[in-house]
Amino acid sequence: MSDTERNWHSHRDAKAARLANAASLLDGKFAKTKDAKAVLETLLSSGDKVVLEGDNQKQASFLSQTLASVDPAKIHDLHMIMSSVSRPEHLDIFEDGIASKLDFSFAGPQSTRISQMIADGTLKIGDIHTYLELYARLYIDLIPNVVLVAADKVDHEGNLYTGANTEETPVIVESAAFHDGIVIVQANEIVDKVPRVDIPGDWVDVVIPADEPYQLEPLFTRDPQNITELQILMGMMAIRGIYERHNVQSVNHGVGFNTAAIELLLPTYGDQLGLKGKIVPNWEVNPTPTLIPAIESGWIKSIHSFGGEVGMEQYIAARPDIFFVGPDGTMRSNRAFGQMAGQYALDMFVGSTLQIDQYGNSSTVTKGRLSGFGGAPNMGSNPTGRRHSTPAWQSLKPKDDPLGRGQKLVVQMVETFGSNKRPVFVDHLDAEEVQKEAKLANVPIMIYSEDTTHIVTEEGIAYLYKTDSMAERQAAIEAIAGVTPVGMRSTEKELADLRRRGIVALPEDLGVRRTDAKRSLLAAQNMEDLVTWSHGLYNPPAKFRSWS
Amino acid sequence: MSDTERNWHSHRDAKAARLANAASLLDGKFAKTKDAKAVLETLLSSGDKVVLEGDNQKQASFLSQTLASVDPAKIHDLHMIMSSVSRPEHLDIFEDGIASKLDFSFAGPQSTRISQMIADGTLKIGDIHTYLELYARLYIDLIPNVVLVAADKVDHEGNLYTGANTEETPVIVESAAFHDGIVIVQANEIVDKVPRVDIPGDWVDVVIPADEPYQLEPLFTRDPQNITELQILMGMMAIRGIYERHNVQSVNHGVGFNTAAIELLLPTYGDQLGLKGKIVPNWEVNPTPTLIPAIESGWIKSIHSFGGEVGMEQYIAARPDIFFVGPDGTMRSNRAFGQMAGQYALDMFVGSTLQIDQYGNSSTVTKGRLSGFGGAPNMGSNPTGRRHSTPAWQSLKPKDDPLGRGQKLVVQMVETFGSNKRPVFVDHLDAEEVQKEAKLANVPIMIYSEDTTHIVTEEGIAYLYKTDSMAERQAAIEAIAGVTPVGMRSTEKELADLRRRGIVALPEDLGVRRTDAKRSLLAAQNMEDLVTWSHGLYNPPAKFRSWS
CATH class of the missing domain: 3.40.1080.10 (Glutaconate Coenzyme A-transferase)
Incomplete structure (x- = not known):
């Protein structure tokens, strides 16, 4: 033809x-x-x-x-x-x-x-x-x-x-x-x-x-009663050492108890610090119930969402100034636009992961589990096509490069050992094995080291964006990796040097007292508290209800 | 309250x-x-x-x-x-x-x-x-x-x-x-x-x-009669040295005569090379009339577009297998989805610019002209959040990094001197001055050096992604920068060394004969030819019509 x-x-x-x-x-x-x-x-x-x-x-x-x-x-x-x-x-x-x-x-x-x-x-x-x-x-x-x-x-x-x-x-x-x-x-x-x-x-x-x-599925619902004091400590460090320090205005939180802790610390610890009205008014995030106290106490101006969250429907409908709500009174979510906004319009992405290697690469792909990535890499990467700047973005601009510009804050928050008692910090990601088994073109890394600007653990914060070489980056990671094999390589002298240069901060460097990291500091202790905060508008799914 | x-x-x-x-x-x-x-x-x-x-x-x-x-x-x-x-x-x-x-x-x-x-x-x-x-x-x-x-x-x-x-x-x-x-x-x-x-x-x-x-505005229409033999030479080099070599399947072309030349060379020079059916079946691009011969001769399988193009309406309506056309018979364009696709789903972006500095940064912002960027940086950047791979993408993977992965091909095609007779290659971009005058946070660079993988001039191709240091990158740029001040710094010895190592290719290294770069090689010589190729379906705006 x-x-x-x-x-x-x-x-x-x-x-x-x-x-x-x-x-x-x-x-x-x-x-x-x-x-x-x-x-x-x-x-x-x-x-x-x-x-x-x-x-x-x-x-x-x-x-x-x-x-x-x-x-x-x-x-x-x-x-x-x-x-x-x-x-x-x-x-x-x-x-x-x-x-x-x-x-x-x-x-x-x-x-x-x-x-x-x-x-x-x-x-x-x-x-x-x-x-x-x-x-x-x-x-x-x-x-x-x-x-x-x-x-x-x-x-x-x-x-x-x-x-x-x-x-x-x-x-x-x-x-x-x-x-x-x-x-x-x-x-x-x-x-x-x-x-x-x-x-x-x-x-x-x-x-x-x-x-x-x-x-x-109510995938983004986290019961406050399961938030630990270690997570609260990490949340306090993040608020002081990242949110406040970099003047973060717009943010995405991944799924997890670490970020749920931060959401519940804003109206308490954040208020004590005088940060209300100064940080994180604008969010790209699913309507997670742990946001309710921060919304109700006036911390949050706007939330655009990828999807809905079961039980939040009535609450959202009653808060159209905050959420994207149609004339009919229910939310309009949009995952494509949400990821676009998450990639290009945010100051910061805060996520969590299952493994971080000695270089700072992280992945949720572990032995025998090919979990994929969802949207995290879209938001947890530095969009080099971005051309507008914000104070937080600019605060990461290298000082000595006249053609330099800012960068997205990409934060990983992890405890040094996972819930399975295995070290999160490892020399090599399981993902390297999975690549071979599944014959993938590349190692399935969720967030690359080069895009990761901060790591927060219960030990402290590593300001990776300040490091000048891979060796220095490795030292910074080791310094906050606790008693994992990676962390055991850190010496007192190295830690002191990194602290002095502002590359690593321990809680005391941030004015955070470990003894203040109490569950009583959370704005809500449990699901019932969230319902109360919502004036009865939040309706938790049955599996999250311990009361009648 | x-x-x-x-x-x-x-x-x-x-x-x-x-x-x-x-x-x-x-x-x-x-x-x-x-x-x-x-x-x-x-x-x-x-x-x-x-x-x-x-x-x-x-x-x-x-x-x-x-x-x-x-x-x-x-x-x-x-x-x-x-x-x-x-x-x-x-x-x-x-x-x-x-x-x-x-x-x-x-x-x-x-x-x-x-x-x-x-x-x-x-x-x-x-x-x-x-x-x-x-x-x-x-x-x-x-x-x-x-x-x-x-x-x-x-x-x-x-x-x-x-x-x-x-x-x-x-x-x-x-x-x-x-x-x-x-x-x-x-x-x-x-x-x-x-x-x-x-x-x-x-x-x-x-x-x-x-x-x-x-x-x-018919902004993307380029009259083939204005395509020069230098542009044809550059197009031949690009087809051999980039499209063919990297096995490029999906592409965006910026606005300009350089890419119009490539579009009109595919059905002629591309056919001679036996590349039909092997490269660039899938496009994210506005429906530019110079694509018509490639479509009609079976080179192109699909085109998604940011917007329409005046005069192309009937032609598009008659080619729903190629374009995104609604049940009503007219195209649906979508600039947001188009930019998303351009950023994340393409092997390659080919653009042009007004200035390139000695490091490979480029900008269309020149003295006294704050032109902005449009969509070029979205597509002309390496999306580090991308996790799928294609042969073209993988062909840029560094060999010595077990955690490495591919990269988007970002190609700048420029003649060493612009239409205003000024050198395109400069030591410092005018954008640096404009930043100061307009008090911008950062220098308004359109595409950064680090994202630029290839530069094509009438002298040859610089494969910047192969360079190991900024000094080597600068030498590669100098080698193809002709008699501009930047180009004058290149020596015979450096050029020979760069060619030997495959970092720079001259036409003869690519099997391209300068004497073959004739206007007769274009599939269409003028607007009338495009109308003929379209079986009369393309209806050029009046200002592009030289006939009755």
Whole structure:
């Protein structure tokens, strides 16, 4: 066929043909719940690139279960693109041959099984991504044939209401809707009028009422009663030695008790220091309940969120000055814009990790567990494409370079030994072994040393951005690595020298008294306190309730 | 007022009050064209953060003209947030006191005047941004009170059709619509039914029919007849020495004749080299007409675009397998997603610049001209948050670092002397002076040396990523800097050594014969040829037509 005779609308023709084949199953855009399997068997084609929505919170669980039920003789060797590999059927489809290739971001709950399946050759990995780069590829070289997404409510025109859990739905749907891909939506509910339109109906091809609401995990909820005094000490050091010192205005907190401690120290310890109104008014973070006391006491001006958090709905609806809330009264989250904001508009990212090597590289990938990265590397990296400056950013500018500029603060907060009693500071990351086993192109490092500006442990803070050489960086890490094998290499003399030069700070250097690090310093001691702070608006999920 | 008595919906109250004040001017969401000034005077408030849509192509020109007509006694000291400062009234509003502070990205046509106004103190700069970081801040610390955007068609519910020029409208509107900001839209046309919904009507507060369609510039159109044989030589070198050598699959081309030459060489020179089907199937780029021959001859599989290009509408509509086209048949562009894809999903960025210093830093900011950056630094930087790899990316991985990984190819293509006969290679960038004059926090560098992996001139290619030290990097730059003062420092011996080690390649090292670099090698010689290649579907703007 010569090029002039080429069919330039082959995707459109294929889509029309598939939808025509499914006509008997569809009433307009709507299919019956019981026909879901038949719909997928008709609209999918072997070898398709298929996006299945699901991140670390919201899962298109009805569609993933349905996909796992299709006949592999009819549909096989799909190339799956999934932010999160979270549910058993996400991997079952590979064992059954329905899918064969996977591009993904995060595999928390399935990280052991995915490692084994790669080793066994059951699953071929395309690559591991951050959220943002996986979304990016949907527009470049992983343009999907079919996307499977989840909505709360859908009206008769197919307009989607995704509400507080809008998350990654828009960025996924757009990639298919405008390249003749097929957009299939599971709906919790079909309604006459959606509270608001999150995705226009004419971007949607097929709607299937789900048998039950999509899975939603309260992943960012941390019970204050589990915060330890070591974490409180670290939080106090961070507030004095980083938040205050660098005049941090905008921040993302990762998931964890270290940052939950900081959130609960702002209205108490932060107030004592006179920092209210001076630091962290602006946040890119999920609506974690431990933020409530800081919000209520006037610390926080704005919060944009990647996703929702179960139980926070009413509280958020009552605080539209703080959260991004639609005219209908519920939050609009957006994971793509949230990661963009987290990367480019923040002064600081504060995260945690499972291992840090002697050079300062860190990873959550450990022996036999290929957990992936989620969004941490997007926010926990120095965006060299950034051109605006803020006081915090500029405070890291090297003094002796006329062409120098500031840098993002990327902070790792870890106790020197993990909850498994193993040292967090190691000479070599397990990730180096995992690379070989899983035959990955590169060692799966979450945050590279060069991007890491501070490490906080219960021993002190290492100001890595001040180091001039790798040897000095290693010495600074050793100085705060406690009695781990890495830490044991630090000498008294080295520590004294690093302290003198401001490269390492111990609590006493920061004016933090270890004896002040008491649980009574937390603005909330437990979940019930958070409910009280919220004026009864926060409604914790049952598993976090110890009271009636 | 105690915190428990705090009003947590003050933004919503303010918005409701302003809209109530404008009630007599509104019929539902719709205002009359003649009332536009009164609408803005009622809905704006002095000191507001206001986003005015406009990038380097599409401008909300009716609303910007209207804004310039409001009474400064009523509305003054606005804080303007604008991707692009392109039109005279964009600066008039500062002279008139209507606005006083500006955060922006790009000021091409107004770059001289803006410099002067900063020096005079007429205008206070917040900061200079890339597109992506300016959008990011709309969700963090520049949340707007009012946004002024442009749509093609609007239906009676306020649903917006933005069509091929969707560009930055969605990312701007979302920031206001979900934080009780006011969304004001100028419409080319009010219709009963929009061809498709690009922005849902319930995100929109006020629609004003414009007196004429919004301004739209064919900024990315390059007439092949202006491509020189030097540019063709450079293009041949780039294809052999970079595209082929690194196995580049996905790419962004900046604006300019150098990259236009490459686009027109792919179907000729690229074919001769047997590269068709092997390189650059996937693009993030505006739909530049010089891509037509490569598309028609089967080189290109997909193109996602930041924005549209005047005259390309029919051609794009007829090529939905290549472009992102809606079910209605017209393109959907998206500048925020495009920059995200450009940053995270591409193997390579190829740009051009006005000055490169002896270290490899480059800038388009020159004496007295504060042009800003647009999106180049987003794409022309190495995203250290990227975790997936591709062959091109991996080909830059350092050999001796077990924890090393690949890198984005960031290529600068420049002739050693600019069109103004001044040397492009300079010891110090004019940007260093501009920093002082405009009192900027940092030197306004567009692409930093550390992110620049290759420089191509008419002399040869410097493979900067292979250099081990700044001295070696400088020598490599000198070797291809011709008879500029920087280039004159290169010696025969140094050049021979750099060539031997593969750090510099001359045309003969790449198998490129200077005598082959003829205009006859271009797939299209002029605009008429492009129209022919397009089977008459491309419709060049009048200023590019030399025929009837």
